[in-house]
Amino acid sequence: MRQKIEKRYPFWRVVIWSAGINILLEFFGLFVIAFVKVPDQTYTVQDVTTVNSLLQFAQGTVFNIIFFYFTLNYFHKLIVQQKQALNYVGYCFLVLVLCAIYFVVSHKCFGTITKNKVPVSTELLIFSTSFVAIILIGLSLLIAYLNSLRDDKKLQKILEIQNLQANYNFLKAQINPHFLHNTLNFFYAKSLPYSEELSEGILTLSEIMRYALSKENAIDGKILLKDEIEHLRNVIKINQLRFSNNLHVIFKVHGAVGEVMMIPFVLITIVENAFKHGDLKNPDYPIDIKLTVVNDSLTFLCRNKKKTGPKELSTGIGLDNTKKRLDMVYATKYTINIIDETDFYTTELIIKKL
Structure with a gap:
């Protein structure tokens, strides 16, 4: 049966981060175009606020959301399942091809936003789209890997705390039963000269406690039925003593x-x-x-x-x-x-x- 890996990156979180970063970059670009004077600059604020440019921005934002949602979660799955390098190479190649197709189609649909449209050669288009796709894939893999390391550290910390708590509980379980059992035996010995009924009650209580706390005779979580019956008799006996x-x-x-x-x-x-x-x-x-x-x-x-x-x-x-x-x-x-x-x-x- 295959292990089901929960999605590490929820869709809403990817939407918030991707859209937020895209919007910040867009505003940064507008700021640079508006206030930073560059020689031979062909971009203007009007160029990047046209309907065509806004549609291209919206399309790019949607692409980033879909891209990062699937790549981050799939890389996380590969890391958790400790897949071989071939799995990463195959997935990266598939994503690279899809990204290249997307960038080419996007370029043909929207073209360039400059005033002086300069034709882009096929070689340059392939190189630029491949370069951007590789950067995006590498960024996704890096984020997934770093978050995986952080998750491992958190899990390790939780396991260490649980281990310390288990050790503490084990020590406490070892100390308290022996202390109580020895104390009851002490009271039993001291009460013998004064009250037979009291000493009998203390001895019965000691046997009840010993049975309740002892795990030595358990085999696969089971005990002898005769011991359970004896425990029943002791509980009945202690209640009889309580009510004379x-x-x-x-x-x-x-x-x-x-x-x-x-x-x-x-x-x-x-x-x-x-x-x-x-x-x-x-x-x-x-x-x-x-x-x-x-x-x-x-x-x-x-x-x-x-x-x-x-x-x-x-x-x-x-x-x-x-x-x-x-x-x-x-x-x-x-x-x-x-x-x-x-x-x-x-x-x-x-x-x-x-």
Whole structure:
């Protein structure tokens, strides 16, 4: 598949620059003709302000706009794609021929603007048009090359900044998890003589943090399902400690999960959503979590009774991000069904091939 190169020079920008430069040069020429006295001068201001001259100026401006728009962008494309010299030579020859044709036709149509029209020989016409065309082509190539160098420097600067930021984030990620983990272990050791429940909570929190921050056991972005299940149990446990074991949660696992792998933090997002919006203190309607693994396929069901009273605002970002991650890894091999009833909320995730 060919790489599509975006146009480096927008059409409107080429129009502004080309037209602006042409107008400035035209005014400069008028100034020279009007105020600078040159011996044997045959030009007058009236000569260069006739309808024929203005049409020639307009035609030249349009030509410059079209010429620079296509040559600048094509040279930029050749530079970006690192084409060989033969590509440049071929394109330059084509442009040279087109420019020569344009200048000859333009000369035949508009002729010269001097009072004393002197016939121009074919050799002189070919030489002059070729010379001007080569200058224009060289100018286009020079502009494209210099801007390419500037773009490369900007990109290099951005990459250096991103690299520094990545290194900083890496160091921060290395320092902070170890610091927090060691601190929690310290608190756990200190709390043991005073409160078994507190020390258990600290240890559970330490395990949750270790799982959330550790990437050592990930293989191709996946972890063992048994580790994800253990993480779920720890999250349930820490929430039970928060609410003095008054939460009613049923979590059942069926099937062999020992060597099965999946992407992390998918199941926990569903469970955390149920904890956030569900009524977990009603013993008649506990949150029901079921995980079943059969022949390398997974079914995860989470059903909870909704809270009564004011509803907590939900952005839905967590589930949306989870769906995007599932799309990237499992594509069409998964389905997620959400049943939003009046009193109950059910989420069912089915992954056909883990």
